[in-house]
Amino acid sequence: MEQISLDDVTPSDYDVITAGGGAGGLLTALALSHHGKKVLVVEKEDRLGGVWHGYWIDGFRVDKGLHVITRVKRGAFARFLQTYLSPPPEFVLHDGWLFRVHDRVGTIPSSFGETLRWPLTGFKGRLGLARIGAKIKTMKLEEMRTYKDVTFLEFMRSHNATNQVMLDVMQSAIYMAAGVSIEKASAYEALRTLKDTDKESSKIGSVKRLLFGSSEYDEGYVIGGMSGLVQRVTDAINGDYVLNADVQSIHEEDGAVTGITVNGQRLEHNNIVSNIPLWAMPKIVNSSVAEVNSFFERWSTMKPTRGITLWLGLDRVVIGDRKNRVLVHPTPNRWIVSISSFDPSCAPEGKELVAIAMITIPGKSTEEQVEIMKSNGLTKYYPGLLDHVEMEHVQVSYATRAALIPGQTDLDRPGPRTPVKGFYIVGTDTAGSGVGLQQAAQSADGVVHAILEDTQST
Ligand SMILES: Cc1cc2nc3c(=O)[nH]c(=O)nc-3n(C[C@H](O)[C@H](O)[C@H](O)COP(=O)(O)OP(=O)(O)OC[C@H]3O[C@@H](n4cnc5c(N)ncnc54)[C@H](O)[C@@H]3O)c2cc1C
Structure with a gap:
């Protein structure tokens, strides 16, 4: 992808325009490129990546x-x-977790045996952890969904899992995934994090892991840092980008998107993806249709x-x-x-x-x-x-545009489509679960599928 100036943009050269070049916008453009589309990314700041970047x-x-x-x-x-x-x-x-509780250090117990030897609590606490650990490890996604409007702390209390050290250690893991404390985090999202539902297999598989443990970590740091990663993604996109380009309005006519206004200049197009935070959208979407305005009002309150x-x-x-x-x-x-x-x-x-x-x-x-x-x-x-x-x-x-609290779980998001034909939304507040870049990628995945489906059917 090459940087060009706003004056050099010919909108009809592109299959899609992306308003905002954060993780959601760039990953969407990357996948669309792979499907033969040419994309224009219009970014307000003087660099791409949004909160996904690095510097010296x-x-x-x-x-x-x-x-x-x-x-x-x-x-x-x-x-x-x-x-x-x-x-x-x-x-x-990375080489594993080390949780410190004052003078004691322990890792995440990965088996029943390890739980019973866990150094961070006394024996009663370990038994409690083993009990709730077994419950979580064998829980299926459908059951987790029933806890979406319950906080993780409420869930733990309702299962008599009240050992304070155990709650504090879980709190630190959930803080990182949901971005909020266990008093606020949705139990469904917290349980998915603890269970690592991407790995979900059969109940037998879960029980086997519970008994025999697994010390496998799937977390790490990328060589070259975030700036290197954003550069790799940018280089692989088929299209152009414009910087210092503030998308002031996105226009709708007769139920379809017609273009955007950038730094006072209108760009006509009928396929627009917005990576702009949903909290800013009511002021940006220019429509006289009540359903459209109430859609963007409805989703503008994500915390x-x-x-x-x-x-x-x-x-x-x-x-x-x-x-x-x-x-x-x-x-x-x-x-x-x-x-x-x-x-x-x-x-x-x-x-x-x-x-x-x-x-x-x-x-x-x-x-x-x-x-x-x-x-x-x-x-x-x-x-x-x-x-x-x-x-x-x-x-x-x-860090992410929607903390994983009741009302904001991946089951409570708008998804890729808007009530306006040809107008899609992407980013960590529109879809997806888990930590930031996973959410951004999941939301981009949804938008790409929607665009390909809609453009094939027209
Ligand atoms: C402190 C911190 C720690 C993190 N740790 C992790 C981690 O360990 N693991 C992980 O996976 N993720 C992590 N993340 C999260 C991850 O980087 C973000 O969640 C993700 O990058 C956000 O993507 P987004 O698509 O929601 O975009 P955003 O970054 O919100 O991008 C939106 C883009 O739209 C642009 N824009 C906004 N308004 C306009 C406008 N009017 N016109 C044009 N452009 C506009 C913005 O400038 C921006 O470029 C962390 C983030 C931070 C800040």
């Missing part, structure tokens, strides 16, 4: 947020990369997740391994990952790049949150981390 700070290559990708072998995102990029990007898997990431460039290697560390207690939950241990190219030789991530604390300033991240056990449990800092960089951003 004082010799260290940071991503926007701690992007350790969940499901790099299976799932929608992996499928996109494996199908449409040749050769597929290289991922380095996003927000994360804060503290990047530390260290003058020497302090952590030096590929463990995914979570500081559960003392609270607040923090994830600590040595990114340069996955991909040394993101730090100067002999130095280390570490990311510390946390869900934002409402009502606290960025400075206060950084102070909180750096205290509460960080120096006690990770000595040396703060003594060797030569680069410090903080990011605060929405």
